[in-house]
Amino acid sequence: MDKPVGDIDMEREVNVTSLALLASFLRLGASSFGGGMAGWTHREIVERRGWLTDDEFLKTLTVAQIMPGANPVNLAVYVGLKLRGVAGACIALFGMVLPAFAVILAMSVTYQQLKSHPEAQAVLRGLACVGIASSLTMGIKTARRLKGHAVPVLMAVSVFLMVGVMRWSLVAVVVGAIPVSVAATFWIEREKSRG
Amino acid sequence: MGDDKLLNLILLCIPLSLVSIGGGQTIVASLQHQTVDVLHLLSGPQFTDLYAISRAAPGPGTLIVALIGWEVSGLWGAVLSTLAIFIPSSILLCILGSYWQRHRHSAWAIAAEKGLAPVAVGLIFAGVFAVGQSARFTPLELATSLGAIAVLLTTKAGPYPLLAVVGVGYFLLSFAGMA
Numbered sequence A: 001m002d003k004p005v006g007d008i009d010m011e012r013e014v015n016v017t018s019l020a021l022l023a024s025f026l027r028l029g030a031s032s033f034g035g036g037m038a039g040w041t042h043r044e045i046v047e048r049r050g051w052l053t054d055d056e057f058l059k060t061l062t063v064a065q066i067m068p069g070a071n072p073v074n075l076a077v078y079v080g081l082k083l084r085g086v087a088g089a090c091i092a093l094f095g096m097v098l099p100a101f102a103v104i105l106a107m108s109v110t111y112q113q114l115k116s117h118p119e120a121q122a123v124l125r126g127l128a129c130v131g132i133a134s135s136l137t138m139g140i141k142t143a144r145r146l147k148g149h150a151v152p153v154l155m156a157v158s159v160f161l162m163v164g165v166m167r168w169s170l171v172a173v174v175v176g177a178i179p180v181s182v183a184a185t186f187w188i189e190r191e192k193s194r195g
Numbered sequence B: 001m002g003d004d005k006l007l008n009l010i011l012l013c014i015p016l017s018l019v020s021i022g023g024g025q026t027i028v029a030s031l032q033h034q035t036v037d038v039l040h041l042l043s044g045p046q047f048t049d050l051y052a053i054s055r056a057a058p059g060p061g062t063l064i065v066a067l068i069g070w071e072v073s074g075l076w077g078a079v080l081s082t083l084a085i086f087i088p089s090s091i092l093l094c095i096l097g098s099y100w101q102r103h104r105h106s107a108w109a110i111a112a113e114k115g116l117a118p119v120a121v122g123l124i125f126a127g128v129f130a131v132g133q134s135a136r137f138t139p140l141e142l143a144t145s146l147g148a149i150a151v152l153l154t155t156k157a158g159p160y161p162l163l164a165v166v167g168v169g170y171f172l173l174s175f176a177g178m179a
Helices: A007-011 A020-029 A037-047 A054-066 A071-114 A118-144 A150-165 A170-195 B002-019 B026-038 B043-055 B063-100 B105-136 B139-154 B159-175
Strands: none
Touching: A007 A118, A020 A037, A020 A071, A020 B063, A037 A054, A037 B002, A054 A071, A054 B063, A054 B139, A071 A118, A071 B043, A071 B063, A118 A170, A118 B043, A118 B105, A118 B139, A150 A170, A150 B105, A170 B002, A170 B026, A170 B105, B002 B026, B002 B063, B026 B043, B026 B063, B043 B105, B043 B159, B105 B139, B139 B159
């Protein structure tokens, strides 16, 4: 699989059966505890199966991260699409989501059974604290990438105020904010490159 | 009654799927506000419970919609709301993915990659704000959250060991009648 590949070579013939694709993504879906899914997917798709080259995988990853949707699921869908078309995308989506879906439903049933117990309520309150903390940490880590530049920081603060505090429609705010933010970034980058 | 609620939930999920840049944490603010305050599918404490479960569960945080669907109308609710949150974004990805890949070195594509980050940051903080506000933390819970933030920011520990420690700790406190 170390043959040199060109840009267009994504559609090269790789013999990927539906069953093998399903098996791979069920395996990946079942190991989606925690993070690092890009690493797991690389190991399975590039190293173990040899279905994509490193270069192809990297391009796929970039697209998965930029498009809306959960990154690991996007990565699965796009790899599936590349390998077996729309059917492959469906198989990959199904395989990736099913294990986590089954686990979360089992947790939901357990919650229904236990929610009248005060201990269960206390544990859930504790988990909510850590859940919020991990979301906030994710926000702080992503915010660091803005590096304190005025325009992106102002953008982030405005979106927070509109959606979080004023409770405007999230969809409307995002649809309005993305073109403004992208155009501003485009302009800043152009000014920068002109020096 | 149940069917109306499920339909409302699905109609909420489809547009959110298309704007969930960076994944589930960016749409939490809207899920909380809409399911609790607007559509009255859940009570505030119920949403906080489901949020806690979804953050402790494996897989994408987006699966909180499966929990909401389950609460609203059982297994079908869970299945349909999960499809409603994953399929629209997947279709968009399949349509635009190869276009994006071909033009990824253009100035506009680079600006788009950088320009999405501030929007995502604002949305993540909005989600934290929405859940934090509706959770009405006690001083002990606030201290737990702040401690967890400190650990997550300063060490390489992931959330799972913390979830285990805090879960066991709160169980014991409750058992001892202290929380």
